[in-house]
Amino acid sequence: MNIEAVKERAGPREFSPADDLPREYREAATRMIQFHANSEVMGGYLDKEFTRMAPSLDRKLACTAKCQDEIGHAQLLYRAAESLGVKTREQMLDELQAGEGKFLNCFHYPVDSWYEAPMIDFFVDGGAMRRQATLKNTSWEPYAHAMDKVCFEEGFHVKHGEDILRELMRSSKANQERTQAAFDEWWPRILQFFGPTNDESHHDDFAQQVGLKTVSNDELRNSFLNMYVPKAEKYGLEIPEYPRIFERDDGTMAVREEDLDWDEFWTIAKNDYPGSEVQIGSRRDRQEAVAWVRESMDDWEASAGDDGRTPAGAD
Amino acid sequence: MEPAEAELFRLADDELVLAERYTEWQIFAPTPESDLALANIAQDEFGHARLWYDLLEDEFGYDEADLVWERDPDDFVHSTLVELETPEGDWADTVVRGYLYDVAERLRLEALEDSSYAAIADRVAKVQGEEEYHREHAQSWLDRLTASDESRERVQAAVDRLFPHALTLFVPTEHEHDIVEAGVRTRSLAELREDWLDEVVPALESLDVEVPEPGAVVRPEPLGRDGSHTDDWFALHEEFTATYHELGFDEPAELRGENA
Amino acid sequence: MIWEVFRQEEPGDRHTHCGNVHAPDREMATLFAQVQHGRRMQTNSLWVAPKDEIGEVDADETEFGGTTDKSYRWAITYNNIDASFAEEVAESEADQEEHAEKRGGT
Structure with a gap:
């Protein structure tokens, strides 16, 4: 199939590993799914902090379960990417620890307090769910299948995040103020989560033409604002004056994009932000520390005969 | 303290602290699949801790704040095996720790199946249902890690380091006599220790791992069971309770299903 | 693997x-x-x-269900018989109709 045929046929779940797809499609899809998978892993580096901090046993259980789901999603996504035949999971994981893998802007900022938990678990995750729901209609079928399971699981993540926000904003004045401070800091990053306006985005057009993406960055961000600004206000958070949010003629909300720091965004996109170094460095150190286990398992697998079903040395 | 109460604290504290250490692997485990599996075990252990703490609440009038968040770290009675910090990247440490603990846990739960304290006996099956996977998981990893020289050496180092601490699983306290006498537990700690040694020593030796002679082991000074602990525990306790104190909520949030 | x-x-x-x-x-x-x-x-x-x-054969390589008219094996063909007399027959017909749509006609 050539690229024109791909564009012609593009539609929800249209292409699978059985199709003979052009390199251009496979590479674009790999880039997009790898980014998504990397983001699940790197989001975990923030989220796991909250497990240790959680102020009740049940919260701790919810935090650890959420963290586990994220790695589960990474597993599904790396498989969906692997099935394009461009890169193996091992390659993608190697790239991530080498600082070559890209991931969401929000996961380049280390966290250090519980006040940040609802920023990640409610707002960032809420944004992610908006996007993921639209990806159920992506043209790469294995990606859509992964999204079915991801969306099935994520509902509790966002509800748990909202519950954390609710608890904080109904507690002491000091807690409310510190939650507001965290919100002020995270709000612009969250708005940038959806990326820049469509015409500035490198890969957006092509991804939409071949059906990998079905909804633009702008549409996603605006629908996010319509849903989540009222939620923030409901719990008593004040929306910062900048970046300015405005109401459009049709009554829906949008953001003045010139109010956002796009230099910082593009620095992050190159993995060059100071926080990028911290987060990627942590990934690298942790993965190197357990490289010996993976090598040991590879040796085991290699000794296990042709099909891995009858390992030598096993009973 | 009632004998059942004393036994419940041992059960709950072991599971809580082990789970807290297991969660340190989340996102850091060798592969996504092994990460998921260990996280599952961590959640199970937290769940077991919660189940035993719930019983302390229902039967002895404590609340979660008393039991976990505001209890003095010197009052926790878990074994020192579960509290030790895991050296970075030392998956063998976690596999060995899990194995030594899980075998002891199975023996202890079997000795609680016919507990005279009905509320304990009633909950044993629920816990056992999940421990089976834990043992299979630890055993599978042990078999594979000991199949090559380099990783077997790491297993050996972990056994050397952890075995003396594992023996504190069986250290009795002043309540031991009453626990057995009242039939709360149907086997004594001395008997459980023998059963445990009969199982783990030959099993490890069959994998070419040497096990220290139990009688000759220099016991670590802190025994865990009497509230004395290694520095690792006090640092861990400080870390996981700091946010609770910072927030000052009225009570720890509960998130329970209707039939929990 | x-x-x-x-x-x-x-x-x-x-x-x-x-x-x-x-x-x-x-x-x-x-x-x-x-x-x-x-x-x-x-x-x-x-x-x-x-x-x-795992081996695979897909619709590019074969014609699942053949290419000649096999309408005789679909309930919907017998449209002068009212299937509603028996629940299980009606259900079978409905299921077959649904599948027929997926296959793109009967």
Whole structure:
């Protein structure tokens, strides 16, 4: 199939590993799914902090379960990417620890307090769910299948995040103020989560033409604002004056994009932000520390005969 | 303290602290699949801790704040095996720790199946249902890690380091006599220790791992069971309770299903 | 290596493909699969099979159901018989209609 045929046929779940797809499609899809998978892993580096901090046993259980789901999603996504035949999971994981893998802007900022938990678990995750729901209609079928399971699981993540926000904003004045401070800091990053306006985005057009993406960055961000600004206000958070949010003629909300720091965004996109170094460095150190286990398992697998079903040395 | 109460604290504290250490692997485990599996075990252990703490609440009038968040770290009675910090990247440490603990846990739960304290006996099956996977998981990893020289050496180092601490699983306290006498537990700690040694020593030796002679082991000074602990525990306790104190909520949030 | 995972929700249901796991052997594959694919979804049983052992034939290579008119084997063809007299017949007809639509006509 050539690229024109791909564009012609593009539609929800249209292409699978059985199709003979052009390199251009496979590479674009790999880039997009790898980014998504990397983001699940790197989001975990923030989220796991909250497990240790959680102020009740049940919260701790919810935090650890959420963290586990994220790695589960990474597993599904790396498989969906692997099935394009461009890169193996091992390659993608190697790239991530080498600082070559890209991931969401929000996961380049280390966290250090519980006040940040609802920023990640409610707002960032809420944004992610908006996007993921639209990806159920992506043209790469294995990606859509992964999204079915991801969306099935994520509902509790966002509800748990909202519950954390609710608890904080109904507690002491000091807690409310510190939650507001965290919100002020995270709000612009969250708005940038959806990326820049469509015409500035490198890969957006092509991804939409071949059906990998079905909804633009702008549409996603605006629908996010319509849903989540009222939620923030409901719990008593004040929306910062900048970046300015405005109401459009049709009554829906949008953001003045010139109010956002796009230099910082593009620095992050190159993995060059100071926080990028911290987060990627942590990934690298942790993965190197357990490289010996993976090598040991590879040796085991290699000794296990042709099909891995009858390992030598096993009973 | 009632004998059942004393036994419940041992059960709950072991599971809580082990789970807290297991969660340190989340996102850091060798592969996504092994990460998921260990996280599952961590959640199970937290769940077991919660189940035993719930019983302390229902039967002895404590609340979660008393039991976990505001209890003095010197009052926790878990074994020192579960509290030790895991050296970075030392998956063998976690596999060995899990194995030594899980075998002891199975023996202890079997000795609680016919507990005279009905509320304990009633909950044993629920816990056992999940421990089976834990043992299979630890055993599978042990078999594979000991199949090559380099990783077997790491297993050996972990056994050397952890075995003396594992023996504190069986250290009795002043309540031991009453626990057995009242039939709360149907086997004594001395008997459980023998059963445990009969199982783990030959099993490890069959994998070419040497096990220290139990009688000759220099016991670590802190025994865990009497509230004395290694520095690792006090640092861990400080870390996981700091946010609770910072927030000052009225009570720890509960998130329970209707039939929990 | 990669293992394909098949999940059965309830006893008696079919095992349907639900994903894969990377594992060094079958025993580890079953351990990993039960967490990754049986943790959140209702599960009664899982199968794992080495990916390379699975053969495939698809609609590009063959014509499933043949190419000549086989309308005689579809209930909807017998449209002068009212199926509503028996629930099970009506249901069968409805199911067949649904599948017929998927196949793109009868």
